[in-house]
Amino acid sequence: MAPRIVRACRRGPVARVGGPIRFRRVSHDLPRTIDLMHLGVPHALGAHVHDGWIVDPGPQRTVDRLLEALGDEEPRGILLTHIHFDHAGATGELAARFPDAEIWVHERGARHIADPTRLVASARGVFGEAFDHLWGEVVPVPADRLRVLSGGETIGPWRVAYTPGHAKHHVAYLHEPTGVAFTGDVAGIRIDGGPAIPPTPPPDIDPPTWHRSIATVAAWKPRALAYMHFGVTSTDVEAHLADIDEALTRFTEQARTADNDAMTAFVREWVAARTDEDTVGSYYAAGPFEGNHGGLARYWQQVDEGKLSA
Numbered sequence: 001m002a003p004r005i006v007r008a009c010r011r012g013p014v015a016r017v018g019g020p021i022r023f024r025r026v027s028h029d030l031p032r033t034i035d036l037m038h039l040g041v042p043h044a045l046g047a048h049v050h051d052g053w054i055v056d057p058g059p060q061r062t063v064d065r066l067l068e069a070l071g072d073e074e075p076r077g078i079l080l081t082h083i084h085f086d087h088a089g090a091t092g093e094l095a096a097r098f099p100d101a102e103i104w105v106h107e108r109g110a111r112h113i114a115d116p117t118r119l120v121a122s123a124r125g126v127f128g129e130a131f132d133h134l135w136g137e138v139v140p141v142p143a144d145r146l147r148v149l150s151g152g153e154t155i156g157p158w159r160v161a162y163t164p165g166h167a168k169h170h171v172a173y174l175h176e177p178t179g180v181a182f183t184g185d186v187a188g189i190r191i192d193g194g195p196a197i198p199p200t201p202p203p204d205i206d207p208p209t210w211h212r213s214i215a216t217v218a219a220w221k222p223r224a225l226a227y228m229h230f231g232v233t234s235t236d237v238e239a240h241l242a243d244i245d246e247a248l249t250r251f252t253e254q255a256r257t258a259d260n261d262a263m264t265a266f267v268r269e270w271v272a273a274r275t276d277e278d279t280v281g282s283y284y285a286a287g288p289f290e291g292n293h294g295g296l297a298r299y300w301q302q303v304d305e306g307k308l309s310a
């Protein structure tokens with residue numbers, strides 16, 4: 001069954017937000033997913049707006065689409081689950097455009113958001129000439145605009161949890177008034193009710209840690225999950241979390257012996273067996289299947305070297 005993707009907020013009551021009273025939208029329901037149509041593909045990358053906050057604005061390449069969807073709405077803040085370009089690349093440009101918005105990021109990602117030079121240089125090494133086409137320009141965020149998180153804090157309506165495994169600097173957010181968990185990549189990629197699968201690019205992939213992070217999200221007993229790839233799960237949250245847990249186990253086992261080609265074929269078949277042809281295209285756009293092997297192979301290598309536990 002397809003997860004329900006709610007595109008419009010209900011108009012809520014008048015809220016008081018510091019300073020003078022002004023009218024604003026308060027969502028008591030599910031977040032709004034903005035399809036960023038990255039590279040023209042639907043349902044691959046989606047930013048979320050909830051209760052006036054933006055969660056994971058997406059790459060700079062698609063910032064115009066986000067701004068258009070916001071209209072004259074001024075975000076209260078920008079919450080980053082992690083700093084990968086597909087999730088956070090637009091943050092610098094948005095910070096400049098919305099000078100009152102605070103930017104939230106985990107302490108292990110903060111310095112790269114403030115100075116993306118190193119991150120961009122290493123990504124250019126991976127993506128080559130395609131970098132600009134894929135991600136656009138990555139603008140630094142002034143350090144004094146950042147709220148640096150360690151996980152475990154509750155700030156306003158938000159509970160923050162440290163959820164590494166996909167990235168060492170990954171957090172998830174629970175919006176307590178509505179029970180919506182914003183899971184970044186921890187609950188995987190799930191498109192149009194298809195399977196939940198783990199994006200596993202290098203360099204931070206650590207499946208045992210990731211499994212614990214899935215349990216952290218599950219312990220919140222969220223009413224809904226919202227995530228970049230793509231949208232909202234509200235009807236079968238527990239099944240979704242069980243599914244990503246299982247897929248992570250199976251993908252990890254597979255990568256123990258499979259080479260890149262075999263792993264790519266395995267992931268493609270895993271997805272194709274559980275959804276239709278068009279949706280496979282969106283899964284591919286959200287996380288090219290060739291990208292799965294590198295992070296898991298690196299993990300196994302570190303296990304063999306005694307640096308990580310199996």
Ligand SMILES: [Zn+2]
Pocket residue numbers: 082084087166167185199
């Ligand atoms: Zn990521």
